[in-house]
Amino acid sequence: MAGSDDDGGSNKRRPSAKALVWMERAVWLLILPGLLAVTLGIFLVRGDGADGLLLGYFLIGKGAIAVAAGVALIWFRSRWP
Secondary structure (H helix, E strand, O other): OOOOOOOOOOOOOOOOHHHHHHHHHHHHHHHHHHHHHHHHHHHHHHOOOHHHHHHHHHHHHHHHHHHHHHHHHHHHHHHOO
8 A cells, every 4th residue: 555664575684673783883883993093003104114015004904904904894784675
């Protein structure tokens, strides 16, 4: 019927509000510190010294992984019913 809340007969369950809040917090807690780590790593790589170079590349790698995980969570959230 027109105007009804029926979703066409599919039995898809909607995520709970608690799950949505968890997902949003996880996205922010992955992306923002990840970008901060990448930025700090870039500054360390540009500086002098072998210790800063190694730590800089480590931070860039770990930060990039965190940002990629946050982006994957955004994509996953967009696919939820």
